[in-house]
Amino acid sequence: MPERSPQLHPGAWWLWALGLGTAATRTTNPLLLALLVAASGYVVATHRSSAPWARSYLAFAKLAVAVLCVRLAFTVLLGSPVPGTHVLFTLPEVPLPDWAQGIRLGGPVTAEALLFSGYNGLKLAALLICVGAANALSSPARLLKSLPGALYEAGVAVVVALTFAPHLIADVRRLRSARRLRGRPDRGVRGLLQVGLPVLEGALERSVALAAAMDARGFGRTAEVPARVRRTTAALTLGGLLGVCAGTYGLLTAEGGTYGLPVLLAGAAAALAGLRLGGRRSPRTRYRPAPWGPRAWLVAGSGAAVAALLTLAAAREPDALNPGVVPLAVPALPLWPAVSVLLALLPAFVVPQEPRERA
Numbered sequence: 001m002p003e004r005s006p007q008l009h010p011g012a013w014w015l016w017a018l019g020l021g022t023a024a025t026r027t028t029n030p031l032l033l034a035l036l037v038a039a040s041g042y043v044v045a046t047h048r049s050s051a052p053w054a055r056s057y058l059a060f061a062k063l064a065v066a067v068l069c070v071r072l073a074f075t076v077l078l079g080s081p082v083p084g085t086h087v088l089f090t091l092p093e094v095p096l097p098d099w100a101q102g103i104r105l106g107g108p109v110t111a112e113a114l115l116f117s118g119y120n121g122l123k124l125a126a127l128l129i130c131v132g133a134a135n136a137l138s139s140p141a142r143l144l145k146s147l148p149g150a151l152y153e154a155g156v157a158v159v160v161a162l163t164f165a166p167h168l169i170a171d172v173r174r175l176r177s178a179r180r181l182r183g184r185p186d187r188g189v190r191g192l193l194q195v196g197l198p199v200l201e202g203a204l205e206r207s208v209a210l211a212a213a214m215d216a217r218g219f220g221r222t223a224e225v226p227a228r229v230r231r232t233t234a235a236l237t238l239g240g241l242l243g244v245c246a247g248t249y250g251l252l253t254a255e256g257g258t259y260g261l262p263v264l265l266a267g268a269a270a271a272l273a274g275l276r277l278g279g280r281r282s283p284r285t286r287y288r289p290a291p292w293g294p295r296a297w298l299v300a301g302s303g304a305a306v307a308a309l310l311t312l313a314a315a316r317e318p319d320a321l322n323p324g325v326v327p328l329a330v331p332a333l334p335l336w337p338a339v340s341v342l343l344a345l346l347p348a349f350v351v352p353q354e355p356r357e358r359a
Contacts, residue, residue, distance in 0.1 A: 007142070007290070008295055008296055008299065008351050009291065009296040010139055010143035010146060011138075011146055011290075011292075011296070011300075012296035012299040012300045013137040013138040013347075014134045014143070015299075015300035015303055015304065016134070016299045016303035016344075016347060017130045017131060017133050017137075017303065018130075018303065018307075019300075019302070019305075019307040020039070020040055020133070020303055020306060021127045021130040021131060022307035022311075023306045023310035023341070024123055024126040024127045024130060025123065025127060026310045026313075026314040026321065027123070027310060027314060027322060027337075028119040028120060028122070028123050028321070029119075029320065029322070029334070030118075030122055031331055031332075031338070032310075032334070033122050033125075033126045035338060035341040036130070036306075036344065037129050039342065039345050040129060040130055040133040041057075041129070042345060042348060043133065043344070043347050044057050044133050046348050047137060047351060047353055048136045048137055051139070052167055052169075052170040054136045054137070055136070055170065056132060056136055056169065057129075057132045057133060057135070057136035060133075060135065060136075061129055061132065063132075064126070064128040067121060067125055068118070068122060068125045070121075071117050071124075072114060072121065074117075075113055075114060075116075075117040076091070076114075077091075077105065078103065078104065079104045079113070080110075080113035082112050082116045082325060082326065083110075083112070083326060084111060084113050084325075084326065085110070085112075086110055086111040086328060087108045087110055088109050088110065088111055088114070089108075089109055090107065090108045090109070091107060091109065092106050093105065093106040093107040094106055112325045112326050112328060115325040115328070116325045119323075142290055146290050167206065168203065171202050171203075172195060172199055175195045175199065176195060179194070179195070232274075233277040235274075236271070236273050236274030236277065237271055238274075239267070240267045240268065240269070240271025240272070241267065243263050243264070243266050243268075243270060243271075244267040244268055246263050246264075246267065247261065247262070247263035247265070247266075250264070295350055298346060298347075299346070299350070302343050302344060306340055306341060306343050309336075309340035309343075310337060310341070313337040317334055317337070321334065
């Protein structure tokens with residue numbers, strides 16, 4: 001029987017997805033955002049496993065479409081600050097008191113306003129889809145094993161929260177299939193009410209089993225460390241996080257461009273040192289730790305490269321990456337930013353596909 005290739009480190013998938021999400025925040029060009037979504041979707045389609053948590057990508061995609069629709073609906077009902085001359089239709093306008101100046105209900109809806117809201121809504125939708133790609137490609141349990149000891153408790157809470165939705169979706173599908181086989185309705189309000197109770201009961205049983213397993217494995221027990229080490233850890237972690245926030249703010253503003261990067265690097269170094277010291281409170285061993293090999297570097301590096309190149313393109317070609325809507329114009333596809341986005345497809349070629357179980 002052939003030996004299975006080692007699985008990719010889950011942190012590499014998250015760094016790759018966060019890089020794509022960062023790139024999505026640097027542009028409102030719908031063509032570039034569509035390329036980002038298509039690249040992440042292709043990698044998910046070729047490399048996700050058959051585990052229940054790997055089926056959550058579709059749920060994130062539906063959430064992204066819902067966010068886009070809500071953004072457009074608010075624009076139609078409440079208007080937009082973007083002036084426009086191409087009126088598509090006019091809704092009955094509700095008069096509001098004087099203290100609500102600047103807000104309107106109804107009125108004319110212009111194409112410029114819808115495009116502006118659609119561009120910004122598509123940016124948020126692409127960010128949600130990138131997060132869904134990371135959730136569908138990386139195992140939450142393996143990701144928890146790879147966290148430093150200082151973040152173990154917080155990591156457990158996050159992993160439990162991330163795995164709740166995929167298991168809930170799997171339970172709903174299983175119960176709806178069972179009801180269809182028995183000839184009972186699985187749609188509408190009646191079907192939802194009759195499916196909801198077993199789903200909640202299964203979630204409660206899973207929570208109780210998880211709590212018992214965590215207690216049996218000694219979760220929450222910490223080692224004794226000197227008070228001086230605890231104070232140093234708290235100071236380094238808090239100061240490092242404040243430095244990261246200040247450095248990030250400096251990078252995002254024109255006035256802080258000189259001090260932003262040094263403060264960000266110093267804060268990151270202090271935070272990592274604090275996490276390193278904080279790991280002494282949670283002495284635990286790892287069974288078969290996930291290796292960080294060349295493939296993990298390539299996957300994480302491809303996401304970071306996409307984020308860096310799109311950030312550079314946003315500074316050099318702001319009009320191409322953030323097309324205007326007044327006057328109306330078809331957005332153009334900038335060449336080298338589009339080629340940069342295609343680097344996100346690198347994991348599809350360097351990471352071996354996992355064999356899927358047959359139904």
